[in-house]
Amino acid sequence: MDTYDFSSSRALFERAGRVIPGGIYGHYGLAMITPETPLYFSKAEGSHFVDVDGNRFIDYMCAYGPSILGYNHPVVDAAAREQVNRGNTVTLSSPVMVELAEKLVELITIADWAFFAKNGGDVTNLATLVARAATGRKKILKINGGYHGVAPWMQEPESGGTVDEDFANIISIDWNSTSQLEQAISDHKGLIAGFISSPYHHPVFQDNVLPEEGYWAAVEKLCRREGIVLIVDDVRAGFRIDLRGSNEFFGFKPDLICLGKALANGYPISALVGTDALREAVQGVFCTGTMYFGSAPMAAALANITELMKNDAAALINQTGRKLADGLTKVAADNGFDLKVSGPYSMPYLRITNDDDMTLHFDWIARCVERGAYFLPYHNHFISAAHTDADIEETLGIANDAFQSMKQ
Amino acid sequence: MDTYDFSSSRALFERAGRVIPGGIYGHYGLAMITPETPLYFSKAEGSHFVDVDGNRFIDYMCAYGPSILGYNHPVVDAAAREQVNRGNTVTLSSPVMVELAEKLVELITIADWAFFAKNGGDVTNLATLVARAATGRKKILKINGGYHGVAPWMQEPESGGTVDEDFANIISIDWNSTSQLEQAISDHKGLIAGFISSPYHHPVFQDNVLPEEGYWAAVEKLCRREGIVLIVDDVRAGFRIDLRGSNEFFGFKPDLICLGKALANGYPISALVGTDALREAVQGVFCTGTMYFGSAPMAAALANITELMKNDAAALINQTGRKLADGLTKVAADNGFDLKVSGPYSMPYLRITNDDDMTLHFDWIARCVERGAYFLPYHNHFISAAHTDADIEETLGIANDAFQSMKQ
Numbered sequence: 039m040d041t042y043d044f045s046s047s048r049a050l051f052e053r054a055g056r057v058i059p060g061g062i063y064g065h066y067g068l069a070m071i072t073p074e075t076p077l078y079f080s081k082a083e084g085s086h087f088v089d090v091d092g093n094r095f096i097d098y099m100c101a102y103g104p105s106i107l108g109y110n111h112p113v114v115d116a117a118a119r120e121q122v123n124r125g126n127t128v129t130l131s132s133p134v135m136v137e138l139a140e141k142l143v144e145l146i147t148i149a150d151w152a153f154f155a156k157n158g159g160d161v162t163n164l165a166t167l168v169a170r171a172a173t174g175r176k177k178i179l180k181i182n183g184g185y186h187g188v189a190p191w192m193q194e195p196e197s198g199g200t201v202d203e204d205f206a207n208i209i210s211i212d213w214n215s216t217s218q219l220e221q222a223i224s225d226h227k228g229l230i231a232g233f234i235s236s237p238y239h240h241p242v243f244q245d246n247v248l249p250e251e252g253y254w255a256a257v258e259k260l261c262r263r264e265g266i267v268l269i270v271d272d273v274r275a276g277f278r279i280d281l282r283g284s285n286e287f288f289g290f291k292p293d294l295i296c297l298g299k300a301l302a303n304g305y306p307i308s309a310l311v312g313t314d315a316l317r318e319a320v321q322g323v324f325c326t327g328t329m330y331f332g333s334a335p336m337a338a339a340l341a342n343i344t345e346l347m348k349n350d351a352a353a354l355i356n357q358t359g360r361k362l363a364d365g366l367t368k369v370a371a372d373n374g375f376d377l378k379v380s381g382p383y384s385m386p387y388l389r390i391t392n393d394d395d396m397t398l399h400f401d402w403i404a405r406c407v408e409r410g411a412y413f414l415p416y417h418n419h420f421i422s423a424a425h426t427d428a429d430i431e432e433t434l435g436i437a438n439d440a441f442q443s444m445k446q
Numbered sequence: 447m448d449t450y451d452f453s454s455s456r457a458l459f460e461r462a463g464r465v466i467p468g469g470i471y472g473h474y475g476l477a478m479i480t481p482e483t484p485l486y487f488s489k490a491e492g493s494h495f496v497d498v499d500g501n502r503f504i505d506y507m508c509a510y511g512p513s514i515l516g517y518n519h520p521v522v523d524a525a526a527r528e529q530v531n532r533g534n535t536v537t538l539s540s541p542v543m544v545e546l547a548e549k550l551v552e553l554i555t556i557a558d559w560a561f562f563a564k565n566g567g568d569v570t571n572l573a574t575l576v577a578r579a580a581t582g583r584k585k586i587l588k589i590n591g592g593y594h595g596v597a598p599w600m601q602e603p604e605s606g607g608t609v610d611e612d613f614a615n616i617i618s619i620d621w622n623s624t625s626q627l628e629q630a631i632s633d634h635k636g637l638i639a640g641f642i643s644s645p646y647h648h649p650v651f652q653d654n655v656l657p658e659e660g661y662w663a664a665v666e667k668l669c670r671r672e673g674i675v676l677i678v679d680d681v682r683a684g685f686r687i688d689l690r691g692s693n694e695f696f697g698f699k700p701d702l703i704c705l706g707k708a709l710a711n712g713y714p715i716s717a718l719v720g721t722d723a724l725r726e727a728v729q730g731v732f733c734t735g736t737m738y739f740g741s742a743p744m745a746a747a748l749a750n751i752t753e754l755m756k757n758d759a760a761a762l763i764n765q766t767g768r769k770l771a772d773g774l775t776k777v778a779a780d781n782g783f784d785l786k787v788s789g790p791y792s793m794p795y796l797r798i799t800n801d802d803d804m805t806l807h808f809d810w811i812a813r814c815v816e817r818g819a820y821f822l823p824y825h826n827h828f829i830s831a832a833h834t835d836a837d838i839e840e841t842l843g844i845a846n847d848a849f850q851s852m853k854q
Contacts, residue, residue, distance in 0.1 A: 050541055050544060053544055053548075054539075054544045054547070056559075057548050057560060058543070058561065059729045062539055063561065063733070064732070064734025064735070064739075066538070066739055076538055077538060077539065078540060078541050078544075079532075079536045079537070079540060080532065082533030082536045083533070087533060087536055089538065090541060097536075099537040100537065101537050101739075102537065103736060104535045105535070109533055109536065110530070110531065110534075119530075122518070122523060123518065124487075124490070125487055125490030126712045127509045127512045127712040127714070128487045128490045128495055128505075128509050129487070129495060129505050129507040129510065129820060130474070130485060130497065131462075131470055131474055131486050132486060132487060133458055133486050133498060136458060136465065136486075140461075142465075143465045150465075151466055151467050152465060152466060153466065153471065156564040156565060157568075157735035157738070158735070158736060163597075167606065167607025167608070168607060169607075170607045170608075176609045176611075187735070188734055188735070189571075189597070190575070193732060197731075198579040198727075198730035198731040199575025199576060199577075199579040199727075199730070200575070200578075201578065201584045203611040203612075207609060298736060299736050304534045304740070305535075305740075306714050306737035306740050306743070308737075318467075319607075320468075321467045321468045321471070323605075324472070324606065325471070325472060325596050326471065326596055327472070327565035327566070327595070327596070328509070328511060328512060328706060328707050329512075329564055329706075329714035329715075329716075330472060331472075331474055331509075332713075412537060
């Protein structure tokens, strides 16, 4: 199998470096940890993108989540385009904002209301302010290694530009530990406003971990008893586990759910949804942004959700993900490697366990990428409804060829 | 002149109230301070929008800034649409991100690089982190009544959901006061990382205030002497005073400029631009968002800036604004009222000075609104390049009729 050349990406990156700090920043910049990798796309469609060198990839990152129906979905794009023609960001709200809120309240089991912003981090931050406004307490409890965006309090202490005071009210505990949760509650009795966590643990550079049996039931019970607002950060997992909220799959009811990424199939919008008990608290927090009222992303979200509901997309995506996981594990075993797949099938985290320092794993991923299957070595992946059985078959061929080349 | 009926807006707002806390929130919610006002648009075009009751308005808010070429500008919309067809938010960056950064570096005098986000508040917050990372200091100096977004530190102490620690490193001084600036520097010697301010003072519910002669030169000198990073929040004023940065008009050079609102004529994107001296500091701050890499808003920004440059839009918009200000002032005087217009002509803040509590002013604005000129009684306005002499003439007729009706 021929491997790809990335010289046009590299040339454009060099040009970028002159006018953009680091050339590519944030989570897109982190992907450059793999030295030979595509950096710029020229065309995306369905489950694929083509880079500026003309290389075609089956994409298992889906823009880090947004592409859930597949890139350039005609129904979603048409809805956005029609709304742009009516007017996108205008001095007044659009009726589609009301329709979208109604749709989310209909779909998301716990939702009595919805609030719209742009990025997931906008609404995870808002959720903590709502928890504080509702309880009159200061402390926020979070999970070690959990990711909720880039507001200073969400970062690791001593991250560039942060100050001690950003972390003064943040308590971090380990995932799946009810004993640490009980300890934190007892150490900070009556002071904890909210507990924020993703529905399962999806850190980077580590296997992903599902909740242990009984974990969420215990968390829910403790939060209720202590009057702690229970916040699920479903930005990353939302719509890929259960359309009604990932909590439904895991059998518990939070007070607030943060949604983003897959909400509008690539158009920029996020949402906080919650229960009636917190309606007044949201109204007491001042949260806004010039772009929050853009109506084209709202129309896209409405069309996206309607399509997802029509096609039972979460189930479909998990079936496809299962075929990928089973197939890759078998291909690895056939080549003498042990591939561990963690997290839900719709968002698989991959790791070759045959060495301790991830060298083999990084090597295998790089070989898959330069053969046309876009994986990342340190991050969970995302399957979309556009990924076909043919994509999976092709990917397994690429994976096999990558393993074969490692043995040479 | 017949006045408008807003019953469809009211009906939709009632429906919204069931699924959105407060029905309409944030700065859009604040506009409901005027009891009889349109709440939802059905169509926007150029300098106008039509509400859901079918009422047509000449719009002097321009979506609170974004609409600078006018709503639904064909060139900008075509650029966004073409980029959507290539792929909007994809796993990789788009080449248009590099082109846009190059364009901003070409246009904005102080800019050696650009960093893209979504809302203005994303980049004002990033600017403070960059200032801290660059200086190793904690304190941020800001102006009383200045608005930089909704991150907790930017809010007023005791705002819903905020905590004391959010304000531990914030120092506020009055606008136009070099003596207070000197005092703050002396009180916190060597501790101030950055000074953030809009290029002129545009608070709400108050006359806007331009910088006094020599103010910015003195600020710049003090910041340089003390190693304080000088940050201009040009989110609101950007492209409406001077395309090269509003600071150019006022004759000074900041280290960082925050842009948003009018950057892409209504598509969601903001930018931090800065000098080479801060390039490394930006790279040391982790800032990202799933939606930051959406390429359609970048293509829209590139097309928008190209159009703005081609038409010398800032000059044009200021000329139009001057006609409006002169005309409104005369119409007011002819009716026995004194109308004060403050701020630049492109972003006029209006106030009838004939009473002390703004009752007359709110009444007059409400009467203009229900006759088809959309003003806000407590906020600066925004003129776009789509506002014509005919719009101004029509507005003056509406203003006159509103004054006449007040005397009855």
